[in-house]
Amino acid sequence: MTFAIKVENLCKQYGEQQAVKGISFTVEQGTLFAFLGENGAGKSTTIEILCTLLKKSSGQVTINGFTLDASNDNADIRKSIGVVFQQSLLDERLTVRENILHRGKTYGLSKAQLTDNYQFVSTYLHLEDIEEKKYGTLSGGQKRRADIARALIHRPSILFLDEPTTGLDPQTRQFVWQAIKQLQLETNMTVFLTTHYMEEAAVAHQVTVLKQGKIVAQGTPDALKTKYAYDSMALVFQNAQEGVKFLEENAISYTENQGIYTIRLTSTLQALPLLKKAEPLIASFEVIKGSMDDVFLHIMAEEEVA
Amino acid sequence: MEALISLVLRNNKIFRRDKTQVFFSLLSVIIVIVLYAVFLQKMQVDAIEQLTEATPELITMVNEWLVAGLLSMIAVSTTLGAYGIAVKDQESKVQADFLTAPLSRATIQLSYVLNAFIIGCIFSFIALLGCEIFIVTTGGKILSFGDFIQVLSILFLSVLLASVFNLFLSLFVSTQNAFSTLGTIVGTLLGFLCGVYVPLGALPSFAQHIIMYFPISHTTLLLRNAFMESSIANVFDGVPVSYVEDYKMNYGIVYELNGHILSSTTSLIVIVCTIVVLSLASMILFKRKYN
Numbered sequence: 001m002t003f004a005i006k007v008e009n010l011c012k013q014y015g016e017q018q019a020v021k022g023i024s025f026t027v028e029q030g031t032l033f034a035f036l037g038e039n040g041a042g043k044s045t046t047i048e049i050l051c052t053l054l055k056k057s058s059g060q061v062t063i064n065g066f067t068l069d070a071s072n073d074n075a076d077i078r079k080s081i082g083v084v085f086q087q088s089l090l091d092e093r094l095t096v097r098e099n100i101l102h103r104g105k106t107y108g109l110s111k112a113q114l115t116d117n118y119q120f121v122s123t124y125l126h127l128e129d130i131e132e133k134k135y136g137t138l139s140g141g142q143k144r145r146a147d148i149a150r151a152l153i154h155r156p157s158i159l160f161l162d163e164p165t166t167g168l169d170p171q172t173r174q175f176v177w178q179a180i181k182q183l184q185l186e187t188n189m190t191v192f193l194t195t196h197y198m199e200e201a202a203v204a205h206q207v208t209v210l211k212q213g214k215i216v217a218q219g220t221p222d223a224l225k226t227k228y229a230y231d232s233m234a235l236v237f238q239n240a241q242e243g244v245k246f247l248e249e250n251a252i253s254y255t256e257n258q259g260i261y262t263i264r265l266t267s268t269l270q271a272l273p274l275l276k277k278a279e280p281l282i283a284s285f286e287v288i289k290g291s292m293d294d295v296f297l298h299i300m301a302e303e304e305v306a
Numbered sequence: 307m308e309a310l311i312s313l314v315l316r317n318n319k320i321f322r323r324d325k326t327q328v329f330f331s332l333l334s335v336i337i338v339i340v341l342y343a344v345f346l347q348k349m350q351v352d353a354i355e356q357l358t359e360a361t362p363e364l365i366t367m368v369n370e371w372l373v374a375g376l377l378s379m380i381a382v383s384t385t386l387g388a389y390g391i392a393v394k395d396q397e398s399k400v401q402a403d404f405l406t407a408p409l410s411r412a413t414i415q416l417s418y419v420l421n422a423f424i425i426g427c428i429f430s431f432i433a434l435l436g437c438e439i440f441i442v443t444t445g446g447k448i449l450s451f452g453d454f455i456q457v458l459s460i461l462f463l464s465v466l467l468a469s470v471f472n473l474f475l476s477l478f479v480s481t482q483n484a485f486s487t488l489g490t491i492v493g494t495l496l497g498f499l500c501g502v503y504v505p506l507g508a509l510p511s512f513a514q515h516i517i518m519y520f521p522i523s524h525t526t527l528l529l530r531n532a533f534m535e536s537s538i539a540n541v542f543d544g545v546p547v548s549y550v551e552d553y554k555m556n557y558g559i560v561y562e563l564n565g566h567i568l569s570s571t572t573s574l575i576v577i578v579c580t581i582v583v584l585s586l587a588s589m590i591l592f593k594r595k596y597n
Contacts, residue, residue, distance in 0.1 A: 051406050075408035082406075089403040091316065093323040098316075105312035106407040154407075 003062070004029040004158050004190035005050065010059035012045050019045045021213040022059070027192060027206065029157075032184050034201040035194040036296065037210035043194040044086075046210070047162050050192070051083050064157055079107060082151035084161040088143045092136025096127060096146045099135055104153035114153075121149040125179060141172030148179065159183070161193040165200065173197075198292035209299050217299050221292060228298040229290030231265045233274070236283045243281050250277070309409055313417035314424070317391050321425055331387025334493040335380050335433075338502055342372050350505070354553065358545050366446035367537035371557060373437040374529035375502035377430060377461060381468040382496055382522060384429040386489060388422035389476040393485040411596050419473055426465035434461065449533075456532045464525035467577050470584045471522065477591045500526040500558075507556025518561045521580035524573040530559045531570060 005027040012020040020042045027033045037043045048054040050063065052074040061068035066076040090099040100121070104114050122131060125145045130138060135146060144164065151159060161180065165173040177200060184191045193200075201207050201221065208218040217224060236259060237243025243261065247254050252274075254261045265271055271287045321327060350368045351360065358364075392415070395401045404414050434457065442448050449457060475492070479485045497503035498513075499520045506514055517523050538559075542550045554560045561568045 053402055053405055073408060073410055078406060078408040083403070085399070085403065087399060089398070089400045091320055091400075093320055094316070098319070102312050102316040103403070103407065106309040106404065106409050108309060108408065150403075 002029045003027065004031075004064060005033075005192065006060075006062040007046075007050075008060040010046065010049065010061060011057045012042070012049060012054070013057040019213055020049075023210070023213075023215050025208050025215065025218060027190060029190055030184075030188040031205035032181070032191045032203070033193070034204035034207045035192065035210060036196065036198075036201050036207055037194070038196070038300070041210040042213040043210055044162060047160055047192070047194055051081060051160055052077055079154065080156050081158045081160060082154065082156035084144075084147050084151045084159070084164050086163045086166060088135075088147060090135045090143070090146060090150060093134060095132050095134055096138070096149075097131040099146065100150050100153050103150055107154040109154060117153050117155055120155070121152045124152070124183070125149045139172075140168055141175060144168065144172065144176050145179070148176070152183075156189075158190040158192060161191065163194055163196070165195065165197060198296050201296075202292040209296070211300065217295075221295075224295045225290055225292065227295075228302075229292070229294035231268045231270075231290050232288045233263045233265055233271045234286045234288065235261045235263065235278070236285070237261070237281050238283045239281070243278075246278055246281055309407070310413055310417055310420075313404075313409075313414065314420045317388070317417055317421035318424060320391055321388050321421065327387055327390055330489065331383045332380070332429075334383050334497055335376055338372070338376055338379065338497060341503060347372070350557070353556075354541070357549050357553070358542060361541065362445050363537060363540050365444065366441065367534055367541050369441055369444055369446060370533040370537055371530060371559075372502075373441065374533045375500055375526055377433055377437065378464055378500055378522065378526040378529055379496055379502060380433045381426050381430050381461065381465045381525070382472065383493060385422040385426040385465065385468040386472040386475070386492055388425040389418060389472050390482070390485060390489075391421070392418040392476060393479055393482055397481050412592075415592060419469055422472060423465060423469040426468055427462070430461045430465055434458075446537075453532055453535075457529065460525060460528045460532060463574075463577055464522075464529070467522060467525060467581050470581050470588065474584045474588045474591070477588060477595060496522070499523055502526065505556055506558040515563075517558070518563050518568075521576050523558070524576050527558060527561065528570060528573050528577075530557075534559060 003026045005025075007026070008024045009022045010020055010024070011018065011022050023042075023046070035043050035046065045054065049056045049068075050061065052068065055069065063077045064080045066074075066080075068074060068077060090096075090103075094102065097118075101114065101118060104117065109117065122128065125148055127145065127149055130142050130146065133142075135143065138146065148164075151161075159180075164180070165176050168176065180191060180193070181203065183189060193204075195201060204221060206218070207221055207224055209216050209224075217228070219227070235243065237246075240259060247261065247263075252263055254263050256262075263274070265287075268287050268289060271285075275282070275285065347365075347368055350371065351364060354360075354364055354368075395404075395414075401411075401414060405411070438448060472492075475488060476485070479488055499517055500523045501509075501517050506517060509517070538550070538554075542553070551560070555562055561573075
């Protein structure tokens with residue numbers, strides 16, 4: 001197994017404050033890796049360190065086989081990574097094509113190579129309709145397309161995205177997200193992204209949850225769901241007293257909120273026999289599948305207590 | 307190297323396409339032209355009429371005086387404007403994007419300096435052509451080839467000085483707000499410190515000293531000498547030498563500091579030394595800022 005990114009005991013200190021407290025993880029080549037956490041959890045700090053923008057305080061980082069900070073300018077690493085920032089950082093007064101080519105030239109590619117690469121990203125992100133427009137006149141979604149194209153112009157093997165869909169309308173978010181997934185599948189690129197949208201993390205190969213500078217959970221979305229999320233059923237009884245009596249007689253634990261009784265299930269199928277039994281008592285019901293949102297909320301809540 | 311060229315071209319395009327920025331960097335020059343049209347020209351002509359007969363050549367000489375001041379100011383105001391891109395890139399985190407490419411901070415900074423220098427050269431050259439057209443259409447003579455080369459060399463030096471001077475200033479600034487304040491201050495002071503808004507002789511002696519010690523005013527001085535030399539000889543033909551010397555001192559064509567008349571060589575030395583010192587200081591400042 002080859003690792004695109006290997007992080008061991010990474011720490012970052014800002015004066016007295018420790019933003020990242022000794023985290024370790026690996027990202028397998030060609031996978032989609034999601035970094036999850038609340039604001040201020042240390043996500044951005046970590047991604048900035050991995051992108052060579054910020055010096056780490058201690059720890060060991062290897063990216064594409066190159067040790068971080070082994071050389072002064074990390075040129076080997078920089079040539080092999082592409083970064084999409086939260087903000088739009090291209091020049092408003094230049095066209096999309098000018099923007100991408102000007103920045104592409106900073107990678108020391110040959111003219112032919114750059115033209116080839118431009119052709120690739122332009123086709124890939126459907127830049128045909130916007131490439132001659134000034135970047136400043138584009139909509140949010142069009143800007144994001146250009147941003148991603150810029151990050152890919154040197155054909156990096158790892159793409160970092162720092163909250164790439166934050167602040168976008170749902171349709172644009174969908175488009176950006178599709179583009180990222182497709183790219184990862186077709187080019188076998190490693191994608192490392194931070195997000196706070198749980199449904200985005202759900203399609204990643206690997207999810208790591210960060211809290212207050214520490215990793216509090218990691219694994220595949222399925223493994224995390226199994227551990228932290230559960231299916232449940234919400235019931236409303238015709239007569240609440242009879243309903244409670246039924247639950248207690250059958251030794252079913254529940255929580256109640258405004259007349260809605262929630263029962264934890266081990267699987268959605270478990271609801272069937274229960275519903276049959278209680279049918280005459282029930283006014284309405286809903287079976288709820290455990291989601292990544294639950295994972296996130298439960299991890300955060302659990303660690304709060306710990 | 308290719309990366310550096312690409313960055314410089316990018317900076318250049320951004321500056322040229324920002325019409326407001328271009329306008330504001332020419333603002334102080336526009337003010338000079340207005341002041342000149344309103345009263346600076348008349349004031350000077352009136353003063354000289356008391357020494358000698360007014361001739362068309364006198365007007366030309368005074369026009370040349372204006373042109374020299376204007377050209378020295380344009381070098382400073384346009385190069386300063388060009389550094390606006392550096393400040394904006396820093397504040398808006400565009401530099402972070404550059405830094406994910408295999409570029410060093412020094413390369414990025416150098417691209418701003420080269421761009422400022424190129425912008426300064428382009429605008430100075432255009433202004434020089436405009437000035438020559440102005441002088442010729444108002445009845446003056448076009449610069450001889452030798453003088454033209456001399457003026458070009460001084461302009462080159464003056465743009466270099468201005469690029470380094472503004473680099474130094476821009477390193478103290480990290481927000482666009484602060485930068486526009488800097489622009490206002492420099493734009494306002496410059497006209498005075500080069501003795502263009504108000505002739506040197508009209509100022510109290512401490513202010514005269516400040517101007518003489520201000521390195522950029524030496525480019526104004528050299529330019530005035532280059533432009534006006536033959537006109538002065540013509541206009542003041544037959545006027546006692548002491549009067550001519552007085553005129554030259556009052557209008558900042560020669561400096562007399564502590565009883566010594568400064569030579570052109572002295573001015574050149576002042577300019578070159580300032581370039582060297584400010585370059586070194588900027589490098590130190592730059593290293594401190596990012597380490």
